[in-house]
Amino acid sequence: MEYIYGENTTSFPNVAADPMTGELTSLLDINPSQLEIIRNERPATPPPPSSLTDHMLTIPWSSSAGWGQPKIVPYGPLALEPSVTVLHYAQTLFEGMKAYRDTNGKVTLFRPDMNMKRMNTSAARIALPTFDGEALLELIKALVRLDRHWIPQLPGYIGTQCALGVGPPNEALLFVICSPVGPYYATGFKPVSLYGTVEYVRAYPGGTGGYKLGANYAPGVVPQRAAAKHGYAQNLWLHGPEHHLTEVGTMNLFVVFRKGDGTLELATAPLDGMILPGVTRDSVISLAKDHASRRQVLDGLPEKFELVERPITMKEVQAAAENGSLVEMFGTGTAAIICPVNKIGYLGKDIIIPTGDGSAGLGPVSRVMLEQISGRQFGTIPSDWSVVVAE
């Protein structure tokens, strides 16, 4: 099957497949008008980042009835049978996004439609039920509105975590929890070092690396520890005999090369099924393409500029670092937005990656991308990527 991310995902219906015949039956979808809210009688005072907020959203699913009543209830533990398959076979997926309080005091979400789409794509990959993304988004907005006083007053946000996991294979539970997260860079953010990992792989052709499935993440813990033991912050996931650069830890990866004629080439690996289709990745690509085509010129980027989705090899990066044509390298993801890289430990040697001397080591392209994306998240740059939850 050809790997197509983002296409025909909304058309996956919420259906039950007969295990014997494979015949599909349509089931009830998520219905926001049925929302019941049970308020937390003992709300907490928003403490410092990384605890959880007062409420959570739950929506049950069963193969006989489809999606049931959505409820916002006090945050608390789930009761599960020890036999639930999620604990044995990891039939679970997640999404992560943030709610921002922008500079005008509005509470917003950043491109949440992309998360809804990706969540459906992930669900379809492991035969969990799909759903109407707009309906779930409406419910997430209600949850964020209820707990919006948890968003830090300083530039900060609450992270919303959506997850879909199963009990027995004919039941599922979709839940959304929130926690305050401070500004990512507050603790002094600096470029990271990467360990070019050749002992382990994160993803492979035909596998599940392109989906946000729980099963993809536990196997990354031991390699992460190994990278730390070697003195590096993150794994640089390489693939195949040519050591293609795929992702960094749980971020997408961008490399900037200066070509012979002076053009800056911003390159990232293509969505070949091994790459998680990041919302931040897509945002960087879209901004870069608009600049390259002069549709929307970005201050600070040169005119000679191009964006390419293509395979990138370690040989190429090593050669570019040696001959001075490597400009910068950075990871992208919702948590940090942009994370510059300063070196790669590769087959026993360190490859030094140029970083900017200005704020936090951001290079010429990553600095502009961080400004552009965070400006849209915090409302200083108007954009339809920002979806208002509360005025």
Ligand SMILES: *Cc1c(COP(=O)(O)O)cnc(C)c1O
């Ligand atoms: C979540 C994730 C990303 C980043 O995706 P965003 O939507 O930009 O947050 C990149 N790689 C992996 C493996 C991820 O799990």
